[in-house]
Amino acid sequence: MHIEVICTGDEVLTGKIVNTNFSYISQKLEDFGLSVSWETTVGDDRESLLLAFQLAGQRADAVIVNGGLGPTVDDLSQEIAAQAAGVDLVLSEEWLAKMEAYFQRRGRVMPPNNRKQAMLPAGAEVIDNPVGTACGFALNIGRARFFFTPGVPRELRRMLEEQIVPRLLAKSGMQTAVYLKRFHSYGIGESHADTLLAGVAELAPDGSVKLGFRAHYPQLETKLTARGSDMEDIRRKLAPVEQEVRKRLGNFILAEDDRTLEGVVLAELASRQATLSLVETFTSGQIAARIAHLPGAEKVVRRGILARELAEVCAAVGLDRVAATGGITRETAEAVARAVQRHTGSTHALAVLIDLDEGADRIEFAGTVCLAIATGHDVASRRSRIVGGREWVRLGAVEMGLDCLRRYLQGLPVYERIDFEKVE
């Protein structure tokens, strides 16, 4: 099945925003065994939109259009869709009622220009948007079925996963079931993982399992796309490959499928009725921000403290200033973790301290991370040099802090050499 994507909007065309909606759509389809063959980006321009719709309608079986469903004058998708299909725009009473209810629930009156969002090409199939006022819809243009989706990422995601992918799978007539198995890891780069996992896909018969990766620093996602006649068949084919991936990536696997690192850490703590306190310096609240808002975290995350200066850290945890000449050490981190654990009465404490190098931000810019995990009777720590600029040091330290805590809670070694650190 030939699938195309058309992204619309001056923001995307002028490069003001990077087109992450497209990479999301394409990846999501790949996960279900579908492939995008062609992508077009055009601006909020009648002539270009019409031509793009017509060309895709000649080439493709299915087209996903993203953006242009908003209430303002530069949102043109419905209008041009109607023109390309040779039909009129008509008011969808159904969608108008939905929008009015949406505003009412928020105690607001619907502004008059939102009415435009309920004008759909005659004969279009409404595709529900449970989280916004932009109405998704499907209709035929040329030989293709077009699916119109909103530009707001969370609205696009809900609509694509819950409603468009099933329609595409039905249209493709694929009889085989597809299942995506995912492993999330921290500390192994993509080419290293590729080497480590050489040959694993061959443990399944007939190329029924495909190995792939998606690197999004600092995590790497290892994906197994499995095909079979049904889920039972898929499970049988996937089992030996899955097992081998777990064996080869070992302690580096931090979560599988929809689970997250922070979710795993929270579950480990909650299962033992433990509580957590955090101390952060240059990560400046990012570790706390990953875990403390999750449902259930209110019972686990007791307190987070952040300060940029070590003296301020010490003051906050009731510690006499540690003699720290020549930068932060593992011992400093251990002292701070122990102090905050005592100070707050939590069962566990994590301290992530960072010494940034001097000078302007650049690709060789590095930072020294010293982190420690303390309980009432134990302490573990590690030190690492992370290189790649201020932002990468910060992102890497957040991940390392959470991952070391996961390792500690799972009884794994807190220290294992990772691909992103600089060996001295």
Place this chain on the structure above:
Amino acid sequence: MHIEVICTGDEVLTGKIVNTNFSYISQKLEDFGLSVSWETTVGDDRESLLLAFQLAGQRADAVIVNGGLGPTVDDLSQEIAAQAAGVDLVLSEEWLAKMEAYFQRRGRVMPPNNRKQAMLPAGAEVIDNPVGTACGFALNIGRARFFFTPGVPRELRRMLEEQIVPRLLAKSGMQTAVYLKRFHSYGIGESHADTLLAGVAELAPDGSVKLGFRAHYPQLETKLTARGSDMEDIRRKLAPVEQEVRKRLGNFILAEDDRTLEGVVLAELASRQATLSLVETFTSGQIAARIAHLPGAEKVVRRGILARELAEVCAAVGLDRVAATGGITRETAEAVARAVQRHTGSTHALAVLIDLDEGADRIEFAGTVCLAIATGHDVASRRSRIVGGREWVRLGAVEMGLDCLRRYLQGLPVYERIDFEKVE
């Protein structure tokens, strides 16, 4: 001048890598007053590449092709360019010599498959690549001049800025300059802003200023694209529009152009040698994470404290538990802000406390935000109900906290009704 961009490669088409090369190219052209009208992404596939080249060659005056110039078998750009132009591939002795010298300087022998990179369509103009082995080139296909560039970002950048932009400017014979003016606001939705700003663009002559928006909750960006014969002309045309936008959006404008809300807050604090402490509950470190890592924040952000339970907040700031029956109030937030200001000795303190509604996450899920800003001698506060699910409540509260602090520091009213709150 009609300019198109064609991005090639399976990695981009499958969404494995996000297409930042395209946004870079488009932004760079905008900087020089040139605009991309159409973008196409195709994979490493002969048929698609040929069709993409032919279509763009019919529509455009100039086309920039990115990727496919490497030494491996799936790099097809030269081959398909020759086919589309109806010419043969010929060896460029000039480029072969350059490549051999390139390898020699690195003390290596050129691998035989790199020879492929010196095979160019007959009659192509060589465009130098001073930082790699992929040879850029230009040739005519259809009515357009095509410019072929490497996929490696730093090679693309050098080639685009130093060699392709000057060729495009010469070809366009452009006399007009373009300038983009941006306003960032919080609290006004896109359709509301569209209504508020109706007619402003008409304050400039001859449609020389165009109004547009970019919504990325919780912020809205209002954009004015202005054209003129030179920057002086643009400034003259833009001035009345710019002034009117400032007047109509008023206190809601939190920053202009490249400045950010957190940057403005930090600058306001730094300019008066002030220091800041933060207390957060459900925002769980996100407010701190926005501001505390910025260069210069180490002198301003003294301490951040987060806890999910009010009792824990009070313990952390040395406050007897505030009598808080029936949820958090403005008074609670004021007491907490005053206490943390005293406790840490900072000149300013911001406390953002949230009571979440009961029940599962859903689109109608709301939270009550009570925030306060305290100095040694003053306190200001506001209360708001934010609706839209756990994540939106959290994002909204982060923005509201920072924006109220901005308003306080700029002497503006901390309370003004916003579009995202639920009126009770």
